[in-house]
Structures are given as C-alpha cells and as structure tokens.
Amino acid sequence: MKKGIYLLGLGVLLLLCMDLQAKVRLPHFFSSNMVLQRDMPIRVWGKADKNEVISVALNGSVQTAKTGKDGIWRVELPAMKAGGPYDMQIESAEETIGLTNILIxxxxxxxxxxxxxxxxxxxxxxxxxxxxxxxxxxxxxxxxxxxxxxxxxxxxxxxxxxxxxxxxxxxxxxxxxxxxxxxxxxxxxxxxxxxxxxxxxxxxxxxxxxxxxxxxxxKKYAGKDQEKAMGYSMDNIRLYKEALKKDKGLVQKWYVPAYKTKGWKTMAVPKVWEAELANEDGIVWFRKTIDLPAGVTGKKARINLGAVDDEDLTYVNGVKVGEMNFWMPNRSYEIPAGVLKGGNNVIAVRITDTGGLGGILGKAKEVYLEIDGQRYSLAGDWVYKPSVVTSMYKVSGISPNSFxxxxxxxxxxxxxxxxxxxxxxxxxxxxxxxxxxxxxxxxxxxxxxxxxxxxxxxxxxxxxxxxxxxxxxxxxxxxxxxxxxxxxxxxxxxxxxxxxxxxxxxxxxxxxxxxxxxxxxxxxxxxxxxxxxxxxxGPVYKSMKVEGEKVILTFGNVGDGLTTSDRNRYGYVNGFSIAGADRKFVWAKAYIDGNKVVVFSEKVPNPVAVRYGWSNNPYDDNLVNSAGLLASPFRTDQWKGITEK
The missing domain is CATH 3.40.50.1110 (SGNH hydrolase)
Structure with a gap:
C-alpha cells in the first residue's frame, strides 16, 4: 500500500514538473499597463517547453511561433499607430496569458x-x-x-x-x-x-x-568569456541577493520594542560604519531607546536622521514611519499621533548599503525627534546588528564597478x-x-x-x-x-x-x-x-579670431540672438578666462556684439586662447540663446588636460 501511494505521489510530482516546464513564461517587462513603441514592428518573446506552439494576439493581429531546443519563442506583430488601451493574449495548447490596459x-x-x-x-x-x-x-x-x-x-x-x-x-x-x-x-x-x-x-x-x-x-580579454576573464563566479552574489530578500531582521521583527537586543554591539551615531564594519555592504539594523516625558503621549512628532547611505527603513515603536531608497538626502518622517508615549520609545532603522560607505552620516544636530517644536537629540550611542552583509557570502569588495x-x-x-x-x-x-x-x-x-x-x-x-x-x-x-x-x-x-x-x-x-x-x-x-x-x-561655440588684444568668438544655435540669462543691460558675460602663449589663464571681461562675444583682459595683451565655464562650479555662467538655454562650457585651446595620461 505504501508503495502504491509512493508511486502515485511520484506520478503527481512528475505531472507537476511537466506542467511547470510547459508554462509560457514572459520577460517581466511584458506586462499589463505597458507601453509598446508605435510605428515599428512589435516584437514579443518568451520561453516555454521545446516544440511548443505559441500564438500572440493584439488588436486583431495574430502571430505564431514554435519554440526551439532552447525553449525560446519570438513573434513579430505589425507596427501600430499610437492609441489604446488594448489587450494582448499569449496562448499555448494548455494556457492563455492575458495582458490588459496596453498603450501604443x-x-x-x-x-x-x-x-x-x-x-x-x-x-x-x-x-x-x-x-x-x-x-x-x-x-x-x-x-x-x-x-x-x-x-x-x-x-x-x-x-x-x-x-x-x-x-x-x-x-x-x-x-x-x-x-x-x-x-x-x-x-x-x-x-x-x-x-x-x-x-x-x-x-x-x-x-x-x-x-x-x-x-x-x-582588450587583453578579447575572445574570452567574461566570467573566465573575471576569475570568479557570480554564484555567491546570487546567494547574497537571495539573502537580502529574506532579511532575517524583517522576518524576526527586530523593529518591535519587545525584541531583545542582547549581544548587539554599540556604535556612536552619526558615523560611517566602516570603522566597526570595515568593507561591509548589506543590511545593518540600528536601534535606540529614548525616554520621553509623559506629556508627549499621543502627540504627532517628526523624526530626522540626516543623511543615510544608502537606503533606510525607519520604525518608531514598531510602526513604520518612512523609507527612502536613495543615498544621502536628509531623512525626515512624520510620526503619527498615538505612536509615541511617555517613558521608553524604541527607534529602529534598517540601513541597506550597496557599496562604499554606509550608515547614518549626517551631523549630530540633524539627528533628532521633534515634538511641539522641542527637539530631543538622537545622536550618541545606538546598538546595531548586521543582518545580511557581504562577508557572510564572501563577496566583500564586489561592486558594479568591479568589472x-x-x-x-x-x-x-x-x-x-x-x-x-x-x-x-x-x-x-x-x-x-x-x-x-x-x-x-x-x-x-x-x-x-x-x-x-x-x-x-x-x-x-x-x-x-x-x-x-x-x-x-x-x-x-x-x-x-x-x-x-x-x-x-x-x-x-x-x-x-x-x-x-x-x-x-x-x-x-x-x-x-x-x-x-x-x-x-x-x-x-x-x-x-x-x-x-x-x-x-544652448549656443554652440564655432570659431575664434584674434584682433589685437581681443578675441572674437562666433556661435551657432543662437536663435534670435545671444543674450545673458540675467538680462543685464550692459550685455556683460560671466565665466570667461583668457591666456597668452604662457598658458596662464586670468579672468576676462566679455560682452555680446550681435551673435558674437568679445573677450579681453588688460593682463593679456596678446591672447591666444579663451575658456568659458572651465571649472568644477561655473555657477554664474550666463550666456544663453533666445530660448534661454545656456551655452555649454568650452575651450578654444587643445592643451593637454589633467586627465590626459
């Protein structure tokens, strides 16, 4: 009897596996609500069991394809004009996938x-x-x-x-x-x-x-498979990514006040975590308990964390109050009425770092609770515990820029x-x-x-x-x-x-x-x-001509003419520097003359080159065309730059 049950179970399992193999699978970007490109043939593709016949229907057009040994199928539907919404049906012998609300x-x-x-x-x-x-x-x-x-x-x-x-x-x-x-x-x-x-x-x-x-x-890797050229596999990265998705801190609810933080280490905040967690990326949880007066019970409040690198998920007394998936902007989240109470309150911050520095990085004065205009500092000691970090999966130091x-x-x-x-x-x-x-x-x-x-x-x-x-x-x-x-x-x-x-x-x-x-x-x-x-x-530099101590620049893409963004009535243009044969640049005076700009400096009687906006921060450049669009920084010389090796 047990043998019969075993064989029956095995048969069901085989049927389930066959069914899974036979399922039509679309890349994720083929979904409801998608936009398909107008005025060109529409390509749709996916995977299924080999030798499976797949049909795709859209707006009255139907195309079929048969999967090859690799299980991949591809169809091409006729080009369509802009419009919608439309529905798309993808069918095999055993199933139909319907996508809706498609626009062209x-x-x-x-x-x-x-x-x-x-x-x-x-x-x-x-x-x-x-x-x-x-x-x-x-x-x-x-x-x-x-x-x-x-x-x-x-x-x-x-x-x-x-x-x-x-x-x-x-x-x-x-x-x-x-x-x-x-x-x-x-x-x-x-x-x-x-x-x-x-x-x-x-x-x-x-x-x-x-x-x-x-x-x-x-170039030295020409003809080589990328993984062989790299010298390591991405398998550990895959395991690390899977662990990130199953963060045990979320599963075990490290953010609730009742969770015991025995064994967690202490770190001063704000601070990059590299001193305590050298070369670590991944997920680290931080917690802090703050004692508040009885009068705060039931009141709205705001928590400010300053800059965080990279992503945060922030809880107060077990309630999620905010999250941000971008590094460095100030975190400031409203705490709803009824969350805070007199006595101990627990703040938990889940930080995900994808590379480089990590942690709560702002200034101490930027890390606080604010209630009725009064601020309570959150700077100082927090406890922390890594949940998923790169060293656990031997992938420390691997980043998108590694190769x-x-x-x-x-x-x-x-x-x-x-x-x-x-x-x-x-x-x-x-x-x-x-x-x-x-x-x-x-x-x-x-x-x-x-x-x-x-x-x-x-x-x-x-x-x-x-x-x-x-x-x-x-x-x-x-x-x-x-x-x-x-x-x-x-x-x-x-x-x-x-x-x-x-x-x-x-x-x-x-x-x-x-x-x-x-x-x-x-x-x-x-x-x-x-x-x-x-x-x-904006205006595009075209040519230069030296006339005595002045340099005359001509521009294209000026529209109805050159002007300045501040519309100053003198026509003075900011951002120019000028040099002679010694290649030593000094700030220059410049003014607009029709569709040209005249540049000069009494310090350079024999100019040979000018530059415009040539700095890290050319904040006051003001040369624009009639559409109000800025001229791009440029130079007239071709002298060797600091990044040319």
Missing amino acids: GDVWVCSGQSNMEFGLNNVINAGQEIAASTLPDIRLLNVPKNMQSKEQFDLEPCEWTACNPQTSPLFTAVGYFFGKELQPEIGVPVGLIHTSWGGTDIETWTSWETAVKTNDTY SSLLYNGMVHPLIGYGIKGVIWYQGENNAGRAYQYRTLFPAMINDWRQQWGYEFPFLWVQLANFMAVEDQPKDSDWAELREAQNMTLSLPKTGQAVITDIGEAFDIHPKNKQEVGKRLAKAALQVAYGQPVLGE
Missing part, C-alpha cells in the same frame, strides 16, 4: 547613475509634485538592480504601472519630469523605463562585446529588442577623474546600445551640473574636461544634451531641481527625436 506610444529608457536614480520624493516641492502625478498617458517601469557576469534573458521581477501618487515617488525624477513635459507636446502615450544605479562607471553599462574591442583595460558590463548584463541586455523611441542618460560624475578616456568610452557605449537594438535611436544626456567650491582663480578641472568629452560626443548623429551648470548645488552632488533638468531634456528631444523647429540646446 513612445518608449524612453532612462539610465545612468545616482542623479538619474534620484527619486521624485526628493525634489523641490516633492509633496506637491507627487500629489499632481496622476498622468494616465504616462506609464512607468522600474528595473531592479542586478549585477550579472553573463547576459541575462530577463530582468529581476518588475512590472509596468500607471503613473500616479502611489507609483511615482520612488521613480526617477529626471525621467518623470522629462515624460511629463514631453507627453503633452507629442500627444501620444509615453512609457518610461528606469534602469540606473548610483555611483557607477560607464564601463559597467557597456556590453562585454564592445568593452574588449574599444576599452584598453579589457565591465555587470549592469549591462542584468539591467540593459534583457530589454534588447523591446521597441524604444530613445534614451535619456545622466552619468559621468564617477568617470570625471578619467575624463579624457570618457571621450572614447561614452560614444562607444552609445554605439554599442544602438548596435544591440539594431537601429540609430536618439540618445540624449544631461551634462554635469556645477558642483564643489567656487574657485577664486581659473584652474584646470576634471569636471570641465568631462563636460568637454560630453560635448565632443555630440558629433554622433541624433544626440543632444541638457546643460545645467546654472542649477547645481555647490555642496550637494545631487541637485534637487530635477524639474528643470527634465524640461531641458524634453526640449532637446523635441528637436533631436521629433524634428520640431525648436531650439533644443
């Missing part, structure tokens, strides 16, 4: 590092912006972070969503404002695919195929074939120290993506903002050289950039005015991607 429009990929990752919840007037974010014709797809040493078939789990106050707060602010500005202008639905990771080099976003051909660092292509493999390659209108890109801060190399790396990546997709889509980017302390005298600048490399990349067809050297913040690498960034990108898109007769970029 323009799809834009939003990629880069932390300034692209910067969420809508961190911008100026974030509350108002989020409240006004119900935009039915805009759809959002957030691509999860994923390092991989091999090109992946699919993204980590994700799905398209409608744009509304529930889905917009953690979405890329630059992408959101770009879409919000663009969609009414073009009058069709817009899909935004956000795939970025803060603190990353451009190399990690470039395919291995291109890296070994164009990057001197990796080329790690993020391309996991966060870009799966999307290849999904129709897109174009890409917006915000990256370069991490490569500033190698700006001369960026002249090659940046266009190589753009060409790489275009080659992978199979067509020359528009590619737009944000030039580095002004940042760091203002210099008293002209000097060399790696950030200026990176901006120059970005300018040079405009030689590629169908490219454009948004110049934002007027809206950065001297002491914050993440300027909060992402509204203007999105607007300027949208203007560039209207010109580059849609061919509209608009000025999408």
Whole structure:
C-alpha cells in the first residue's frame, strides 16, 4: 500500500514538473499597463517547453511561433499607430496569458547613475509634485538592480504601472519630469523605463562585446568569456541577493520594542560604519531607546536622521514611519499621533548599503525627534546588528564597478529588442577623474546600445551640473574636461544634451531641481527625436579670431540672438578666462556684439586662447540663446588636460 501511494505521489510530482516546464513564461517587462513603441514592428518573446506552439494576439493581429531546443519563442506583430488601451493574449495548447490596459506610444529608457536614480520624493516641492502625478498617458517601469557576469534573458521581477501618487515617488525624477513635459507636446502615450544605479562607471553599462574591442583595460580579454576573464563566479552574489530578500531582521521583527537586543554591539551615531564594519555592504539594523516625558503621549512628532547611505527603513515603536531608497538626502518622517508615549520609545532603522560607505552620516544636530517644536537629540550611542552583509557570502569588495558590463548584463541586455523611441542618460560624475578616456568610452557605449537594438535611436544626456567650491582663480578641472568629452560626443548623429551648470548645488552632488533638468531634456528631444523647429540646446561655440588684444568668438544655435540669462543691460558675460602663449589663464571681461562675444583682459595683451565655464562650479555662467538655454562650457585651446595620461 505504501508503495502504491509512493508511486502515485511520484506520478503527481512528475505531472507537476511537466506542467511547470510547459508554462509560457514572459520577460517581466511584458506586462499589463505597458507601453509598446508605435510605428515599428512589435516584437514579443518568451520561453516555454521545446516544440511548443505559441500564438500572440493584439488588436486583431495574430502571430505564431514554435519554440526551439532552447525553449525560446519570438513573434513579430505589425507596427501600430499610437492609441489604446488594448489587450494582448499569449496562448499555448494548455494556457492563455492575458495582458490588459496596453498603450501604443513612445518608449524612453532612462539610465545612468545616482542623479538619474534620484527619486521624485526628493525634489523641490516633492509633496506637491507627487500629489499632481496622476498622468494616465504616462506609464512607468522600474528595473531592479542586478549585477550579472553573463547576459541575462530577463530582468529581476518588475512590472509596468500607471503613473500616479502611489507609483511615482520612488521613480526617477529626471525621467518623470522629462515624460511629463514631453507627453503633452507629442500627444501620444509615453512609457518610461528606469534602469540606473548610483555611483557607477560607464564601463559597467557597456556590453562585454564592445568593452574588449574599444576599452584598453579589457582588450587583453578579447575572445574570452567574461566570467573566465573575471576569475570568479557570480554564484555567491546570487546567494547574497537571495539573502537580502529574506532579511532575517524583517522576518524576526527586530523593529518591535519587545525584541531583545542582547549581544548587539554599540556604535556612536552619526558615523560611517566602516570603522566597526570595515568593507561591509548589506543590511545593518540600528536601534535606540529614548525616554520621553509623559506629556508627549499621543502627540504627532517628526523624526530626522540626516543623511543615510544608502537606503533606510525607519520604525518608531514598531510602526513604520518612512523609507527612502536613495543615498544621502536628509531623512525626515512624520510620526503619527498615538505612536509615541511617555517613558521608553524604541527607534529602529534598517540601513541597506550597496557599496562604499554606509550608515547614518549626517551631523549630530540633524539627528533628532521633534515634538511641539522641542527637539530631543538622537545622536550618541545606538546598538546595531548586521543582518545580511557581504562577508557572510564572501563577496566583500564586489561592486558594479568591479568589472565591465555587470549592469549591462542584468539591467540593459534583457530589454534588447523591446521597441524604444530613445534614451535619456545622466552619468559621468564617477568617470570625471578619467575624463579624457570618457571621450572614447561614452560614444562607444552609445554605439554599442544602438548596435544591440539594431537601429540609430536618439540618445540624449544631461551634462554635469556645477558642483564643489567656487574657485577664486581659473584652474584646470576634471569636471570641465568631462563636460568637454560630453560635448565632443555630440558629433554622433541624433544626440543632444541638457546643460545645467546654472542649477547645481555647490555642496550637494545631487541637485534637487530635477524639474528643470527634465524640461531641458524634453526640449532637446523635441528637436533631436521629433524634428520640431525648436531650439533644443544652448549656443554652440564655432570659431575664434584674434584682433589685437581681443578675441572674437562666433556661435551657432543662437536663435534670435545671444543674450545673458540675467538680462543685464550692459550685455556683460560671466565665466570667461583668457591666456597668452604662457598658458596662464586670468579672468576676462566679455560682452555680446550681435551673435558674437568679445573677450579681453588688460593682463593679456596678446591672447591666444579663451575658456568659458572651465571649472568644477561655473555657477554664474550666463550666456544663453533666445530660448534661454545656456551655452555649454568650452575651450578654444587643445592643451593637454589633467586627465590626459
């Protein structure tokens, strides 16, 4: 009898396994609420059991395909005009998958590092912006972070969503404002695919195929599989990522006051945790108990933690009061009435660090509770315990920048074939120290993506903002050289950039005015991607002529003429420096003469070169065209820069 039951159970198990094999599986980005690219054939693909026949139906068109030995199937549906909503059915002999609320429009990929990752919840007037974010014709797809040493078939789990106050707060602010500005202008639905990771080099976003051909660092690996070239497997990374998802601190509720913290260690806060947790990334829990007077019971309050690196999940007396998935912005969360009480109150903060420094990093005065205008300091000793950290899985020191292509493999390659209108890109801060190399790396990546997709889509980017302390005298600048490399990349067809050297913040690498960034990108898109007769970029330097002690500069893309952003009636232009044959630059005077700028200095009677905005923080540059768009920093000389080796 037991044998019969065993055989029956085995048969059921085999049937279940066969059923699992036969299931049709779609990449996660094929989901309800998606936007499909208009005016081009629509490619849909997935996996199933081998020799399975799959049919895909959309708007009356049906296409079929048969899986090969690898179980992959692909179909191509006819191009469609903008519209919707539509439904899609994917069928095999045994099942049907239905996707609903699909729009046909323009799809834009939003990629880069932390300034692209910067969420809508961190911008100026974030509350108002989020409240006004119900935009039915805009759809959002957030691509999860994923390092991989091999090109992946699919993204980590994700799905398209409608744009509304529930889905917009953690979405890329630059992408959101770009879409919000663009969609009414073009009058069709817009899909935004956000795939970025803060603190990353451009190399990690470039395919291995291109890296070994164009990057001197990796040419020696030509013909080698990436994992063999790396010398280690990503298996431990996979186990580490799985552990992050199953954080035992959440499972065991380390945030509730009743949880005993016996054995936890002590750390002074605020402080980077590297002294106690050297080279560790991952999840660390912090707790602090604070004694409050009886009068606070039942009152609303606010907790402020200052800057956190990278992500936090914050609880007060077991109640979640806030979270942020972005590094460094100030954390300030409202504590609802009824949470605090007289006596002991327990604050728990779950911090996730994805690389580099980690912890609560602000100033001591920024870490406090505020109740009825009175502040109670939270600075000082907290107890802490690692939940999941890299040393547990022997992956310490492995980051997206450890090797080329790690993020391309996991966060870009799966999307290849999904129709897109174009890409917006915000990256370069991490490569500033190698700006001369960026002249090659940046266009190589753009060409790489275009080659992978199979067509020359528009590619737009944000030039580095002004940042760091203002210099008293002209000097060399790696950030200026990176901006120059970005300018040079405009030689590629169908490219454009948004110049934002007027809206950065001297002491914050993440300027909060992402509204203007999105607007300027949208203007560039209207010109580059849609061919509209608009000025999408600022004045572009064309040529120089020396007349005595003056240098005469000519510009293109001026529209109805050059002017200054402050509209000063004297026509004086800020930001110029000038040098003679000795190559020693001094600040220069400059004024507008028609569509030209005249630059001079009594200190340089025989000028040979001028520079404009050539510094880390050219905050007061003011040369604009009739559309009010800034001229990009530039130089007329070709003298060796500080990043040229």
